[in-house]
Amino acid sequence: MNTDICFLTASELARRIRRKELSSSEVLEAHARQIERLNPQVNAIVTLVLDQARERARLLDETAARGEFFGPLHGLPIAHKDLTETKGIRTTYGSPIFENHVPDFSTLLVERAQQVGAITIGKTNTPEFGAGSQTFNPIFGATRNPWDLSKTCGGSSGGAAVALACGMLPLADGTDLGGSLRNPASFCSVVGFRSSPGRVPNVPSRSAWNAMNISGPMARTVQDVALFLSAIAGPDPRSPLSIHEVGSRFAEPLDRDCKGLRIGWCADFAGIPLDRRVREVIDSQRKSFESLGCVTEDARPDFSGADESFKTLRALTFYQQHHALLEPHRARMKRTVIEEIERGSRLTGPQIARAETLRSELFARVAEFMRSYDFLVLPTVQVPPFPVEQEYITEIEGIAMASYVDWMRSCYFISITALPAISVPAGFTLEGLPVGLQIVGRHQDDWGVLQIAHAFEQVSGVQRRPPLVT
Numbered sequence: 001m002n003t004d005i006c007f008l009t010a011s012e013l014a015r016r017i018r019r020k021e022l023s024s025s026e027v028l029e030a031h032a033r034q035i036e037r038l039n040p041q042v043n044a045i046v047t048l049v050l051d052q053a054r055e056r057a058r059l060l061d062e063t064a065a066r067g068e069f070f071g072p073l074h075g076l077p078i079a080h081k082d083l084t085e086t087k088g089i090r091t092t093y094g095s096p097i098f099e100n101h102v103p104d105f106s107t108l109l110v111e112r113a114q115q116v117g118a119i120t121i122g123k124t125n126t127p128e129f130g131a132g133s134q135t136f137n138p139i140f141g142a143t144r145n146p147w148d149l150s151k152t153c154g155g156s157s158g159g160a161a162v163a164l165a166c167g168m169l170p171l172a173d174g175t176d177l178g179g180s181l182r183n184p185a186s187f188c189s190v191v192g193f194r195s196s197p198g199r200v201p202n203v204p205s206r207s208a209w210n211a212m213n214i215s216g217p218m219a220r221t222v223q224d225v226a227l228f229l230s231a232i233a234g235p236d237p238r239s240p241l242s243i244h245e246v247g248s249r250f251a252e253p254l255d256r257d258c259k260g261l262r263i264g265w266c267a268d269f270a271g272i273p274l275d276r277r278v279r280e281v282i283d284s285q286r287k288s289f290e291s292l293g294c295v296t297e298d299a300r301p302d303f304s305g306a307d308e309s310f311k312t313l314r315a316l317t318f319y320q321q322h323h324a325l326l327e328p329h330r331a332r333m334k335r336t337v338i339e340e341i342e343r344g345s346r347l348t349g350p351q352i353a354r355a356e357t358l359r360s361e362l363f364a365r366v367a368e369f370m371r372s373y374d375f376l377v378l379p380t381v382q383v384p385p386f387p388v389e390q391e392y393i394t395e396i397e398g399i400a401m402a403s404y405v406d407w408m409r410s411c412y413f414i415s416i417t418a419l420p421a422i423s424v425p426a427g428f429t430l431e432g433l434p435v436g437l438q439i440v441g442r443h444q445d446d447w448g449v450l451q452i453a454h455a456f457e458q459v460s461g462v463q464r465r466p467p468l469v470t
Contacts, residue, residue: 005030006167010224017075024060024075044162046140047123071116082123094128094137108203124159133183146466151385154187156180161188179411182423186380186436189425201239222454254454258292264299266378273396281427281435305358306413312355319344380423380436425462
């Protein structure tokens with residue numbers, strides 16, 4: 001019965017709590033037992049505050065008894081990524097430098113979730129400073145994939161994806177610069193949504209004008225991602241990129257007639273290498289879109305310049321955010337983090353200007369290209385999950401990767417365009433490893449992306465519960 005509660009959708013849990021068929025305390029305790037049972041095997045949740053959560057659940061039950069509800073997330077347990085500041089709860093950023101760091105503030109995302117009834121139960125694992133799509137760090141170790149414990153869960157929101165897949169949480173948040181919401185969603189057969197920059201304002205932020213790094217929702221279903229987004233989206237005057245549209249519209253039903261929608265099918269996206277096992281799974285789902293009445297057409301948008309632009313601006317971001325730590329703490333920092341900061345320190349004005357020009361040209365080309373298509377469909381990740389001991393992929397189908405992030409180009413090429421993109425489960429390799437499919441929408445068409453993803457989810461027939469939890 002407890003496991004059944006843990007695998008109800010967040011939307012259904014919220015309905016049952018509102019109808020008083022379940023209490024917030026019952027929901028919390030079911031998830032606490034699931035964490036106790038499974039977390040030692042996967043290492044997804046790294047800080048727990050159950051006493052605080054239980055007190056919060058009691059308060060929510062008292063208000064519910066009076067017929068009063070905080071909002072759409074009333075009584076739903078949530079854990080926040082360990083890059084995301086939570087007032088009074090340890091936030092380490094996966095770094096030994098901050099092993100005992102307890103912030104005196106929460107980010108806007110955390111505040112908004114709590115204001116509408118979410119119950120914070122702890123923090124989810126992440127690589128050091130979110131660098132790399134493989135979740136491990138010197139404080140907590142590696143997070144394992146529940147579909148195969150010998151494999152990585154991806155990253156950098158890896159702990160969040162695993163906790164969702166295991167039924168330890170109904171909702172989780174993550175961040176995404178180069179794929180950190182989408183990559184682990186793909187590797188764990190859950191849903192991760194990189195919304196448009198400014199949809200969920202980054203407050204506070206030391207890089208408020210940065211359109212690449214976003215925070216957003218993860219869940220087991222698209223409808224639950226939309227529910228969570230309805231609570232955390234919306235304008236804020238402290239964010240210059242803030243989109244002036246209220247979040248509540250994402251609580252509306254996602255149903256849509258997809259007949260006639262034009263899908264740009266990017267099986268050979270940008271000429272980047274793709275593991276044949278991933279290709280087979282993605283190609284098998286083309287018929288699902290066609291069964292919805294969509295028109296699919298092979299598409300090859302021009303993403304030239306994306307790699308150079310992303311890598312330059314990523315290094316600039318690492319320098320801006322972490323350079324002050326380098327001199328006093330170099331011996332305690334991961335090699336790839338040091339390399340990014342140092343690369344950022346060597347950037348010249350002309351190099352940064354070129355990166356911005358390339359990004360502008362890319363956006364213009366892709367926006368023009370998408371006048372012919374409602375959505376693009378492509379693989380979320382170029383490879384299936386790989387061994388947890390392997391830090392990153394060095395070659396795909398015999399083609400060497402030039403850096404530790406090159407195997408993530410299917411994600412970060414989309415990041416640089418600032419277009420909304422979602423990863424939804426597409427199926428499994430013959431070895432039983434999850435593969436995600438990425439749907440990319442037009443500029444700020446977050447609603448449309450959620451609708452088509454929801455429609456695909458209804459016809460795709462993908463299994464959602466890993467063998468570990470059965």
